[in-house]
Amino acid sequence: MNHSPLHHESRTEPASRAGDTIIALASGAGVAAVAVVRISGPSTRAVLENLIGTLPVPREGAVRKIGDIDRGLVLWFPGPASFTGEDMAELQVHGGRAVVQAVVEAVLAVRGTRLAEPGEFARRASRTGSLILTEVEGLADLVSAETEAQRVQALAQAEGGLRRLYEGWRGELLKAQSLMEAGLDFSDEADVAADAARQAADVVAPLLGSVETHLADRSGERLRDGFRVAIAGPPNAGKSSILNALAKRDVAIVSEEAGTTRDVIEVHLDVGGVPVIVADTAGLREGGGRVEAEGMRRAVLRAQSADLVLWISDAADPMPAPLGRFGDVPIVSVTNKADLLPQRGAVPEPPSGIVVSAKTGEGFERLVAELGRRAGAGIEERAASPITRTRHRVELVSVRDALKRFVNPDLDAELRAEELRSAAHHLGRLTGRIDVEDILGAIFSEFCIGK
Ligand SMILES: Nc1nc2c(ncn2[C@@H]2O[C@H](COP(=O)(O)OP(=O)(O)OP(=O)(O)O)[C@@H](O)[C@H]2O)c(=O)[nH]1
Ligand SMILES: [Mg+2]
Incomplete structure (x- = not known):
């Protein structure tokens, strides 16, 4: 465990202080050639003005005097085109303990700033929509990847591999849902309703097949x-x-x-x-x-x-x-x-x-x-985006089971429509499109501070 003040412990729920400007040492703790201090939030501009005077050109590195502490590389990323979607900055300074300590204290002297919680940058990125949950997880895995095959898998997930797959499925589900709902509207015209239900089933059958194939592949979790x-x-x-x-x-x-x-x-x-x-x-x-x-x-x-x-x-x-x-x-x-x-x-x-x-x-x-x-069995020949976590498997099993119940034609149309809603709900939990406060804490706590 690290004893520097940058690595504090706090039980406070960061969501309630989402408007704060957060700061963290993003590079590893200890002496290094260069240390990266990351800042995100509405006071970022004020922090930079305070420390370096005029702001550099956005997204271009500029060597500046940083207060009277050090000289370093300054990067300014005005929101929303930044990792977190907020105003952000990175200060690359000499990596000595005293330098880092002084820079952090100088930033914290600006009103509205505080030290970041583990994973808080990524959490903000997911809140502003620039990352979805599976991408956040991919990023966490990329940071902790120890082997080449793990790195490749984590990068693919961080870059939206699972997102594209699941959002494609979401589109199909929506199609089936609207057909079923339309059928319900015409439930007094039995032919129309039956036809709509049949069309919905035609959409769901291949979707169910894809979900089952995806579930059968355990190579991602194994890796x-x-x-x-x-x-x-x-x-x-x-x-x-x-x-x-x-x-x-x-x-x-x-x-x-x-x-x-x-x-x-x-x-x-x-x-x-x-x-x-x-x-x-x-x-x-x-x-x-x-x-x-x-x-x-x-x-x-x-x-x-x-x-x-x-x-x-x-x-x-x-x-x-x-x-x-x-x-x-x-x-x-x-x-x-x-x-x-x-x-x-x-x-x-x-x-x-x-x-x-x-x-x-x-x-x-x-x-x-x-x-x-x-x-390595199955890793080479498998689909590009496998399941990597139990969390994915649990939600997908619920999706599959709901779709299976849906394809049973003996079930009442109302109940079948409800099964599609349930499938959509679990798919939404997977990507974080719907309320998932309960799982956010677990995911973001895996990150180190500064990510
Ligand atoms: N000649 C020879 N001796 C071996 C070889 N492998 C292990 N030994 C010897 O066999 C004995 C037992 O080795 P261990 O590795 O402790 O065996 P183990 O299966 O772990 O034993 P337990 O923990 O008691 O179940 C030791 O004296 C080793 O030096 C080998 O390939 N050749
Ligand atoms: Mg032994």
């Missing part, structure tokens, strides 16, 4: 959250040694004693641009003490909730993976300690199995390639 791999197997097979070899550092304790690992130990890997979270777990066997039994319970739980289980066994004592124990999580069998075998080929490789040695590194290229293949 955002990481592909979860659990290493499981009998004690002493070399599970922790394999984790260490994959991580290329000593993360887990290795010993010749069976039952060494008890807690689940995780490492984050970047496998060809895809984040892979590998967890080492306690060896599975009958018996063992209370602590070991608890370790095994955690091991099984972890494996059951993984995207993939690496089942490790010792080449001298190969053991088949326990089918069914990890639910329907796919399993890749890995035979370890290949170096101890008298000669190559002594262990017939099981069909989906990989033979490795954590000691010599043999077979790891194949193992990592297999992880990459599994983790």
